Amino acid sequence: MPQLPEPLERLIQELSRLPGIGPKTAQRLAFHLLRTDSQRASSLAHAIEDVKARIGYCERCYNIAEGSLCWICLSTRRDATLLCVVESALDVLAIERTAEFGGLYFVLQGVISPIDGIGPEQIHVPQLLERVRSEGVAEVIVATDADIEGEATALYLQRVLEPLGTKVTRPAHGLPVGGDLEYADELTLARAMSGRGTF
Amino acid sequence: MRLRNHRNYAQLDLSPGPGVNVFIGANGQGKTNLLEAVAMLALSSSPRARRELELVGPVAPMARIEAEVESGGITAELAITLTVEGDRARRVIEVDGVRRRAFDLPGRFRVTLFWPDDLGLVKAGPELRRRFLNQMLVQIQPGYARALAGLKRVLEQRNSLLKRIAAGEEGGDVLEVWNQELVQLGGEVATARSAAVLELQPDAARYHAEIAGGERLEIRYEGPPQDLAEAVHNSLAEDLRRGSTTVGPHHDDLRVLLDGQEARAYSSQGQQRTAVVSLKLAEAALVARRTGERPVLLLDDVLSELDAERRAALLRQVAGEGQVIITSVEAGPFPPELIASAMVWTVHEGTIEACG
Numbered sequence: 336m337p338q339l340p341e342p343l344e345r346l347i348q349e350l351s352r353l354p355g356i357g358p359k360t361a362q363r364l365a366f367h368l369l370r371t372d373s374q375r376a377s378s379l380a381h382a383i384e385d386v387k388a389r390i391g392y393c394e395r396c397y398n399i400a401e402g403s404l405c406w407i408c409l410s411t412r413r414d415a416t417l418l419c420v421v422e423s424a425l426d427v428l429a430i431e432r433t434a435e436f437g438g439l440y441f442v443l444q445g446v447i448s449p450i451d452g453i454g455p456e457q458i459h460v461p462q463l464l465e466r467v468r469s470e471g472v473a474e475v476i477v478a479t480d481a482d483i484e485g486e487a488t489a490l491y492l493q494r495v496l497e498p499l500g501t502k503v504t505r506p507a508h509g510l511p512v513g514g515d516l517e518y519a520d521e522l523t524l525a526r527a528m529s530g531r532g533t534f
Numbered sequence: 535m536r537l538r539n540h541r542n543y544a545q546l547d548l549s550p551g552p553g554v555n556v557f558i559g560a561n562g563q564g565k566t567n568l569l570e571a572v573a574m575l576a577l578s579s580s581p582r583a584r585r586e587l588e589l590v591g592p593v594a595p596m597a598r599i600e601a602e603v604e605s606g607g608i609t610a611e612l613a614i615t616l617t618v619e620g621d622r623a624r625r626v627i628e629v630d631g632v633r634r635r636a637f638d639l640p641g642r643f644r645v646t647l648f649w650p651d652d653l654g655l656v657k658a659g660p661e662l663r664r665r666f667l668n669q670m671l672v673q674i675q676p677g678y679a680r681a682l683a684g685l686k687r688v689l690e691q692r693n694s695l696l697k698r699i700a701a702g703e704e705g706g707d708v709l710e711v712w713n714q715e716l717v718q719l720g721g722e723v724a725t726a727r728s729a730a731v732l733e734l735q736p737d738a739a740r741y742h743a744e745i746a747g748g749e750r751l752e753i754r755y756e757g758p759p760q761d762l763a764e765a766v767h768n769s770l771a772e773d774l775r776r777g778s779t780t781v782g783p784h785h786d787d788l789r790v791l792l793d794g795q796e797a798r799a800y801s802s803q804g805q806q807r808t809a810v811v812s813l814k815l816a817e818a819a820l821v822a823r824r825t826g827e828r829p830v831l832l833l834d835d836v837l838s839e840l841d842a843e844r845r846a847a848l849l850r851q852v853a854g855e856g857q858v859i860i861t862s863v864e865a866g867p868f869p870p871e872l873i874a875s876a877m878v879w880t881v882h883e884g885t886i887e888a889c890g
Contacts, residue, residue: 357620449691
């Protein structure tokens, strides 16, 4: 491949570090940015700088936050006795979109994964325990993913939370709304059957 | 079936017949690559490639296997696409155009694969015999592929944790949850294997006795201890010392006995091969019984490796109903009546032509 000018090469390098972006896509994006007018380009650069300068993590729940607390922890209308534990801030957004949950969150920012050197301390479990202990949380909903690491994390949290006398629950697995029964995979269907409810 | 840039096939469109299909070609022309592609659509991954990157041919940084399959009156479009990304290949699986996870693919149509590697099934290490059980079970037992993939992941995580604990980088309190997952998924895998071996036994014994003049074949599943939870608990010290998990279905074996003797140690190569043919035939019979439909039989160049009697026994089964794909270097080992009723193709440098 011919040698590209250094700034362009550097941009491609940086872009290809982003998740889901391979070398080809990085190249395409870089050439697109090259063609964009300079106002647009610097607006993108500033947006990136701003987000790093102004957005941090909530001191209480590790959700993303513009100040020391996130907009959910700042709200006075949330039920502080109900706590939902999720893997990432994206999960908070997903649950918030449902408008179904009125409690508070705790964002682990990861899952237990020894391969990646991530244990309970890295996902803020000591802080979670402290919070449950000091704030009188009645129920903790452990909403980690249903994959191997998510399940392990949920099992671990159950083990350390239950001795504190709080109720520990896990979201139900079930059929997708509007989904055809015959197209559900076996495990989902099996869990939906065993976790069935009355009308 | 369509192949795009799969190994040495730049482009292939193929419509095999519903009965016996024989592919004849010299070595290195692409016979095994063709069978591999069919097997991948049933198993979701290649049964022989170490890295998926190997599967992508030289023409483009992308390979695609597509087929329309029919099973139990339902047709489905299956597709596996591999895209080169740096030094690895990313795999995307689609069923009827919808993306699916790898463990959701098996079971749409089923194959029984028999290739030269399998001739060592009795003699080789236990890994090959576990693979024999796995290949069959992912296709017929709902949830098995998922449990197996989960078990593999749990073992990776648990082994990594054991090493970290031994090195003092982590406390032991997290280990219990990995034990729980190991017991759960390990139990599912072991139960499925144990039931399958019991079910294979009578057919395997019958086929073997037929070919080997009454010799008695027995197979026994050597699984993890009945109380897996307790065994995992008791092995903790040993696990920490070794930095790996010493108890679980990843150490399983399938014991093969001929007239009460360990076939691996005491039987001739001929007897062992008879046992292999019998096990493979029993596998096809079990798949047919559980699913109500014969699996597509894939025989890769094994006929030339078998003597006349074993070959005849295999071909007797093959000539029955069901779709069969056989590859061979030459037409020699086939009885004329089989060739007469079969579709015969020639394979040459990644192209396939109907012959006669």
